[in-house]
Amino acid sequence: MTTENDTAMDAAKPISLTDQQAKIANHKDGPLIVLAGAGSGKTATLVARTGRLLEQGVPPRTILITTFSRKAATEIKNRLVAQYGWEGEDVRVDTFHGMGFRFMQEYKEHFGLTPDRQWAILNENDQRRTLNEIAKELAEDADLELKDLRKPLKEGLSLWSLMKQDCKCPANMSDAIIELDKKRAMQKGVSPNAEAVTVQDRIVAQTLVKYEEQKRKEGYLDFDDLLLQPTRCLVKYPNIAVGMSMQHEYIMVDESQDTNLVQYLMMQQIGQHHKNVVMVGDDDQSIYRWRGAKVANLRRFIKDFDAPIARLEENFRSHANIVNSASSLIQHNQKRLPKKPFSATQSGEAPELTISDTDRAMALNMVDQVVEMQAKGIPLNDIAILYRTNRMTTVLEPAFKQAGIPYTVVGGMSFYERQEIQAVQACARIAYKHDDWNALKFLQPYIDGVGKKGMADTIERLKKDNLNLLQFMLHEAPQQYGKAGIRLREMVEGIYTNAYAKHDPTPEGAYNMAKHLIQWMKDGPMKMLDREKDDVMRVRRSQNLDQLIHEIGQARPNDFFQYMLEAPLSDYMASKENVEHVTLSTVHRSKGLEWPHVMIAGFSDGLMPLEPGRLQGRTPQKQQVESDDDDDGGRPEEERCLAYVAATRAMETLSLHHADMYHFPGSEPVCLDVSPYADEMNIVFAPEVAHNVGKPGSTTLEPEPPSPQTHQDLEDEEIARLIMG
DNA sequence: TCTATCAATATTTTT
DNA sequence: TATTGATAGA
Numbered sequence: 001m002t003t004e005n006d007t008a009m010d011a012a013k014p015i016s017l018t019d020q021q022a023k024i025a026n027h028k029d030g031p032l033i034v035l036a037g038a039g040s041g042k043t044a045t046l047v048a049r050t051g052r053l054l055e056q057g058v059p060p061r062t063i064l065i066t067t068f069s070r071k072a073a074t075e076i077k078n079r080l081v082a083q084y085g086w087e088g089e090d091v092r093v094d095t096f097h098g099m100g101f102r103f104m105q106e107y108k109e110h111f112g113l114t115p116d117r118q119w120a121i122l123n124e125n126d127q128r129r130t131l132n133e134i135a136k137e138l139a140e141d142a143d144l145e146l147k148d149l150r151k152p153l154k155e156g157l158s159l160w161s162l163m164k165q166d167c168k169c170p171a172n173m174s175d176a177i178i179e180l181d182k183k184r185a186m187q188k189g190v191s192p193n194a195e196a197v198t199v200q201d202r203i204v205a206q207t208l209v210k211y212e213e214q215k216r217k218e219g220y221l222d223f224d225d226l227l228l229q230p231t232r233c234l235v236k237y238p239n240i241a242v243g244m245s246m247q248h249e250y251i252m253v254d255e256s257q258d259t260n261l262v263q264y265l266m267m268q269q270i271g272q273h274h275k276n277v278v279m280v281g282d283d284d285q286s287i288y289r290w291r292g293a294k295v296a297n298l299r300r301f302i303k304d305f306d307a308p309i310a311r312l313e314e315n316f317r318s319h320a321n322i323v324n325s326a327s328s329l330i331q332h333n334q335k336r337l338p339k340k341p342f343s344a345t346q347s348g349e350a351p352e353l354t355i356s357d358t359d360r361a362m363a364l365n366m367v368d369q370v371v372e373m374q375a376k377g378i379p380l381n382d383i384a385i386l387y388r389t390n391r392m393t394t395v396l397e398p399a400f401k402q403a404g405i406p407y408t409v410v411g412g413m414s415f416y417e418r419q420e421i422q423a424v425q426a427c428a429r430i431a432y433k434h435d436d437w438n439a440l441k442f443l444q445p446y447i448d449g450v451g452k453k454g455m456a457d458t459i460e461r462l463k464k465d466n467l468n469l470l471q472f473m474l475h476e477a478p479q480q481y482g483k484a485g486i487r488l489r490e491m492v493e494g495i496y497t498n499a500y501a502k503h504d505p506t507p508e509g510a511y512n513m514a515k516h517l518i519q520w521m522k523d524g525p526m527k528m529l530d531r532e533k534d535d536v537m538r539v540r541r542s543q544n545l546d547q548l549i550h551e552i553g554q555a556r557p558n559d560f561f562q563y564m565l566e567a568p569l570s571d572y573m574a575s576k577e578n579v580e581h582v583t584l585s586t587v588h589r590s591k592g593l594e595w596p597h598v599m600i601a602g603f604s605d606g607l608m609p610l611e612p613g614r615l616q617g618r619t620p621q622k623q624q625v626e627s628d629d630d631d632d633g634g635r636p637e638e639e640r641c642l643a644y645v646a647a648t649r650a651m652e653t654l655s656l657h658h659a660d661m662y663h664f665p666g667s668e669p670v671c672l673d674v675s676p677y678a679d680e681m682n683i684v685f686a687p688e689v690a691h692n693v694g695k696p697g698s699t700t701l702e703p704e705p706p707s708p709q710t711h712q713d714l715e716d717e718e719i720a721r722l723i724m725g
Numbered sequence: 726t727c728t729a730t731c732a733a734t735a736t737t738t739t740t
Numbered sequence: 741t742a743t744t745g746a747t748a749g750a
């Protein structure tokens with residue numbers, strides 16, 4: 001949303017390209033890797049190349065652009081449509097996950113599913129619940145409690161996910177134990193030691209193996225399945241891969257530094273026949289290694305495809321001072337592909353560092369700075385505040401709220417993760433996939449008199465006796481379960497009459513169904529809104545539901561069920577589009593976006609980088625341990641990439657904010673030093689500090705505590721500076 | 726025995 | 741801000 005201004009502008013008229021860009025845009029057949037620095041206009045170049053292909057008569061449907069997020073996909077799609085009309089509309093722009101899902105639906109029979117059996121995607125809630133249930137049972141056998149397994153299970157799941165992204169998914173417990181141990185060792189930089197496996201580890205491994213089995217049996221997919229299963233299928237059935245490659249004659253992979261191994265292999269399987277693949281990426285901006293992304297994919301592509309290298313090094317986005325600071329920072333990373341970013345634009349203001357006593361004071365200073373900018377006539381939409389971790393919002397939000405400055409928090413929870421939206425999803429899922437027990441569990445809190453236990457027992461019966469949901473709920477449940485049974489029937493009946501029976505696979509049908517279904521959920525026996533005690537929340541939930549209806553009206557999907565089914569893959573955020581607002585976002589979420597004025601909150605050693613004092617290159621003990629992960633410089637380098645990404649979002653001004661002390665809810669107060677990146681960026685101190693309120697938990701002996709100044713002082717100083725020029 | 730309700734608690738980054 | 745855990749109530 002934040003870049004809508006420039007998107008609209010860029011989209012309106014095809015941009016004139018530089019020679020470098022034009023060369024890439026004119027590349028037609030064969031592989032190519034594009035190392036595109038921050039702000040180098042890579043999206044514009046990709047769009048232009050698509051245009052050239054269309055001009056040369058390449059059918060739009062055979063052009064595929066994969067992006068990192070739905071949001072990025074939508075943005076590219078919008079530009080294509082704006083510039084090339086219906087042809088642009090027909091170009092495929094999608095995430096790997098989205099592609100995978102559609103692929104699996106098309107080739108259902110290759111995944112051991114009968115055509116009448118439906119898939120559903122497990123969202124994070126479903127996943128956690130499923131794992132807990134399996135683990136609980138196993139834990140009881142071993143005389144353990146679920147809570148003893150919480151942490152190991154969480155860790156195990158993330159390792160499991162990483163393994164699946166590396167195309168490994170052990171099918172039995174002993175393999176699982178070994179592989180999990182290996183992966184854990186690799187993460188921690190120690191040697192694997194299968195001897196030291198604890199009871200908890202065994203149960204976790206067993207849980208995960210069972211989880212996989214259960215998913216397959218019941219027709220569920222998690223995020224990793226959407227990549228792993230199609231890729232395996234493509235490898236196993238080369239004729240399908242050939243078919244796919246004929247469907248996708250030209251492939252462009254955006255943000256390819258953040259693709260993982262499965263994604264790479266998926267691309268390779270499809271692309272290897274014609275080799276018309278363009279990978280675009282920037283190893284300096286690889287910030288997702290922690291979840292399996294492999295920068296080595298860039299090098300691997302060069303080797304596998306024998307791809308020539310093209311570079312986009314000129315930064316059109318940022319003033320020279322920002323570019324210089326940022327590149328001086330990133331040069332401290334050892335492992336990077338050679339490149340020399342530069343900016344030909346005016347030098348602009350140098351990045352500034354402001355130091356406050358406490359997090360609260362920092363927030364107030366940032367608010368002040370925003371107010372100043374506002375006074376200069378800068379629109380709020382031009383300002384973004386970036387931070388490393390979401391909990392920074394607990395400090396920032398109150399400050400902005402109090403000052404009455406409109407803001408939007410990006411991240412945290414996405415629209416589709418909200419309870420009320422997930423409830424709608426659950427109804428859609430049940431209507432679409434009658435045996436979606438997970439969805440049924442999700443609706444349990446909305447059924448009076450039916451608790452967790454009651455629902456679990458009912459589902460157990462349905463599963464065991466292989467009963468039809470509708471049949472059972474409509475006829476047997478009311479007789480067998482009394483009042484609760486009647487409630488169950490009401491719910492299923494409602495879903496049946498409002499969704500299933502009204503199914504009409506057209507955009508209008510989808511819209512109407514959403515309207516009816518949601519109306520019923522609000523007013524019917526589920527009484528979704530009545531249940532909410534908090535007035536503010538009730539209004540918000542109601543608005544969210546209305547927003548969903550509106551969204552479906554806009555998106556015009558051909559099928560309501562399909563749309564809701566893919567909701568977990570969507571990163572749509574409901575935001576106040578029409579109100580001018582400051583954007584608050586994590587650095588991760590800011591990838592690919594830009595703002596004239598960027599402020600970084602929490603520029604401290606321990607927040608950015610997150611682990612303090614660990615800057616000396618690679619983590620110490622990392623060696624000998626199996627080197628299929630040769631690529632990166634480990635965590636410290638990734639942290640620097642993050643700071644680099646944050647800094648390069650700025651077009652005109654960049655200001656960094658550090659506080660000596662942070663006190664986040666739920667954890668002890670901490671005193672932190674200024675981020676070591678300040679030096680690496682050659683930052684000048686801006687010693688004026690307006691707010692030094694609050695009480696430092698312990699005194700810090702930082703570069704002489706700046707004398708507290710009042711709000712007024714700051715303004716005077718600012719005015720003086722402006723007058724002086 | 727199961728459900729509903731209230732207080733406590735925890736937060737790296739997310740397709 | 742959810743989810744989880746303890747407790748009272750049906």
